[in-house]
Amino acid sequence: MGVGLIGGSVGLAARESGWTVAGVDRPGQLEAALRAGAIDQPATLEEVRGSDVVVLAAPISTVKETLPDLAGSHALITDVASTKTAIVAAAERAGLRFVGGHPMAGSQLSGVANARADLFRGARYFLTPTDATDPEDYREVQSFVRELGAVPTAVEPEKHDLLMAALSHLPHMMAAALLEVASNISPEALSFAGPAFRDLTRVGASNPELWSDILSENAQAVGEVLGEFVRTMEDLGGEVEDRERITARFVEARRAYDSLGGILVEKSGTxxxxxxxxxxxxxxxxxxxxxxxxxxxxxxxxxxxxxxxxxxxxxxxxxxxxxxxxxxxxxxxxxxxxxxx
Amino acid sequence: MGVGLIGGSVGLAARESGWTVAGVDRPGQLEAALRAGAIDQPATLEEVRGSDVVVLAAPISTVKETLPDLAGSHALITDVASTKTAIVAAAERAGLRFVGGHPMAGSQLSGVANARADLFRGARYFLTPTDATDPEDYREVQSFVRELGAVPTAVEPEKHDLLMAALSHLPHMMAAALLEVASNISPEALSFAGPAFRDLTRVGASNPELWSDILSENAQAVGEVLGEFVRTMEDLGGEVEDRERITARFVEARRAYDSLGGILVEKSGTxxxxxxxxxxxxxxxxxxxxxxxxxxxxxxxxxxxxxxxxxxxxxxxxxxxxxxxxxxxxxxxxxxxxxxx
CATH class of the missing domain: 3.30.70.260 (ACT domain)
Incomplete structure (x- = not known):
């Protein structure tokens, strides 16, 4: 359900692995998905209740609304939304066979026309089982994700949301705040910015509606890491003239930076x-x-x-x-x- | 005085414009500077007191120590340090003919061997005259900076330091703090980071000793913009679930990002x-x-x-x-x- 860039790529990859794929979306989207070879046939949500696997690839709010409608379905259900705690809780409330998912793959381009069978190849794919998850269901979703070419990584829903808050959501807010602080100094301040400032603030220029949705959906985890971040900045502010302490902080930051991974799951070396x-x-x-x-x-x-x-x-x-x-x-x-x- | 990447490039550019350049530095540095063609002759600080122009291109702390030694010199003195308020005040206390300077040019490489006559070409070059600056002295330094190929931009010392704090110093602290917050979530958190996180934190991996010096020298301005930044982050944190307000923030951030300049002073178009x-x-x-x-x-x-x-x-x-x-x-x-x- 939801046959855009991600849903369409799931369809293409699953069909290559021998699955038969039915798509649920608006009629125009389904026509485009058929043309792109991302689905075998259009369907309604009612018609896919009996499928082996249902992948919800619609916007978060739509996924949350859809979960109760799937109550009673024997399908194994997963989703691709970027926050997990609320969705996993809603799925468990509805008594579904559900394992939350979040692929770390995307593209500068959007829509089913840009979907690719290899979009997930080698990409990390978070799965968020809980104590209530049937281990057999988890293994089945894990195996499906591997068929897409992705590398499954299990993490609790709350930890997943904290990670996304720290690695992606907080940085977007930092960028927006930095742009505001700098432009308040003087009207021409931003015209003096260099390339490092541009790198730091690039994510601040992201789609405003999309990002207000994402932050709102992950409000609790965002609030938690934002609190930690503000406390750390205040600590740093209090130490500005303590060269030894600041040096130690930057030594630690460099060590952390050097351990960044993420672009490619399998690296061939340093x-x-x-x-x-x-x-x-x-x-x-x-x-x-x-x-x-x-x-x-x-x-x-x-x-x-x-x-x-x-x-x-x-x-x-x-x-x-x-x-x-x-x-x-x-x-x-x-x-x-x-x-x- | 101080013939490294910046001082050496000043020497090369000034010699190309017809100046005779004497260099003050450690003996080894001066030999390298002669070999690189950055100076005509080695000299001592005492010997250059009678020059037309003295460019102090040593580390900030050395510049501050050197200024009182130049008292009584009739030379027009300028510097290239990255913070200006304290240095300008020290120069005025010493009664020097002084105009502070800060070129927005550099290189991934360092040392006089990497100095270039064209390092400043087209680069912004901040000059920080005050009410106490003789307008004729300012015009002379401005003309010298143009001979280096740079584009002079006048700004008060305090405003300069606030700009640097917001555009460069605060971002370094943000990057270090973000790395700390993310790595505290779980040991493997950083291995999940994507390319945008890498862009945001790259400056956190800067030379720790250099950066503890820079932050300490600009402590007051850094404290001011850090306070503003923390307040803005707290505001954002309070608005996370207010989609309309967050959307407006990101619309504003995008407008600010689109007005970033800085890499090239003269752009040929959009x-x-x-x-x-x-x-x-x-x-x-x-x-x-x-x-x-x-x-x-x-x-x-x-x-x-x-x-x-x-x-x-x-x-x-x-x-x-x-x-x-x-x-x-x-x-x-x-x-x-x-x-x-």
Whole structure:
């Protein structure tokens, strides 16, 4: 139910694994889903009550409204919503065979036309069983998620919501607050901002309606981590002139930053950031990236740091095994490079 | 005085403009500066008292200690330190001909070996005159800064320090605090973080000693904006379930984000972000960037958004005038693309 980017991708991946998929959505959506090959047939919610698995991929509020309507169904039900505590509680109240889910996959693009059978491949997929979950039901959903190509990770619903609050929801609020504080200093303040400020505030420019929904749905966990965050900021504020204490804080922050994972569940080794100073002109990025590509060096991540209108540094994240070769190739091609971080 | 990346780049640029440059630093540094062509001759602080212009490019604490030693000098003195109120006050107490400065230019690399004559070209360069500044002295420093290729922008010392606190110092503290809050939820929490979290916390992994110095030097302004920020976060926390209010906050945040400038002082027009879904394999970034470069389309900025192990979106920032051609070229080459933001 709900055949957009996520629901459509579930359909494509499940069909590739041999499932027959019925889609529930508005008629126009279902036509698009059929065209995209994401479903075998359109259906109503009533018609899918007897399915083996029902995946609810609609907006959170719709999922919560739909759960009571599924009472009495023998289907194993899961969802893909980004907060879990309230939905899991509602499903248990309705007496459903239910395991909450939340895939860590998405796209800059939206809608079933951009759905992909490989959207979940290698992506982390949170599942939120509780004490009330039948272990056999959990194993079944786990196996379904693996068929989608994802990597299931079990976590309690409340812990899941705290994690999302800290890793995603709080950062969005921080970005919005920082933009407000900076623009209040003087009208032209924001025009002086540099690239690090842009990185920090990018998520503040997210879809306002979507984010007011997400924050509201996860209000309790958001309130909890926001309280922790404000206390930590106040502690830091009290220590600003205590160089030793601040140094220790930043040493700890660096250690934490270095343990960040998340983009790829299976990493082949340690990643290394390599900074390459370049001149801003058409073609310069291509020279560097071609040099890597034509020597089978995979660029795991890249970003640009501008120092002025004419010069920038291209920062490549590479597998540590590839760094030596990369630097030799760059040097031969006349590029300086330095390992950063 | 102080011939590292910044001081060395001042030397290179000033020599290109016809100045004779004497360097004051440790002997090893001065040898490196001579080799790099950043200075004409080594000197002592005593010997440069009679120069036309003295540029103090040493660490903040050294600059503050040095100012009283320059009392009685007729040279026009400026500095490049990242906080200004205390230094400007110390210079005025010493009765110097002084105009504070702070160039918004840097590099991932450090040291005089990485100094460049064009480091400041097109970069914003804050100058902080006060009521006590002789207008003729200000014009002279302004003209010197233009000779370095930079774009001078006058701002009061206190306002400068508030701007730096909001645009740079507070973000570093936010990143450190966020890393702490997230890692306190559970030991594995950080391994679940996605790319937006990485962008937000990157500055938290900055050099701990350097940052404890910077925060301590700007303690007053940092305390002020940190107070504002904490109040704004608490306001947001109180509004989490008020969808209308949160929506309005995010609409405002987006407007603020869209007005960010800073990387380049002179922009040729509006910039547009173009997302290109790609498969993660060696060479794919090169295909896209080569396509742009070989058609003289300049990539102003780029970053990667991973959706899973196998797929990502390459996001290019282009001049709006170039977007139509870029999308045609991409489409012909078999790449989808979508304007984002």
């Amino acid at each position: 990643n290394v950031d390599l900074a390459i100073p370049v001149r801003n002109r058409p073609g310069v990025f291509a020279e560097v990236t071609t040099l890597m590509g034509s020597n089978s060096i995979n660029i795991l991540d890249l970003y640009v740091r501008h120092s002025n209108t004419e010069r920038a540094a291209l920062v490549l994240t590479l597998d540590s095994d590839a760094v030596k070769l990369a630097r030799e190739l760059l040097s031969t091609a006349g590029f300086a490079s330095e390992v950063v971080g | 910039n547009v972000d173009l997302a290109i879904p790609v498969r993660n394999r060696p060479g794919v970034f090169a295909e896209v960037t080569t396509l742009m470069g070989s058609n003289s389309i300049n990539i102003l900025d780029l970053y990667v958004r991973h959706s899973n192990t196998e797929r990502a979106a390459l996001v290019l920032t282009l001049d709006s005038d170039a977007v139509k051609l870029a999308r045609e070229l991409l489409s012909t080459a078999g790449f989808a693309s979508e304007v984002v933001g």
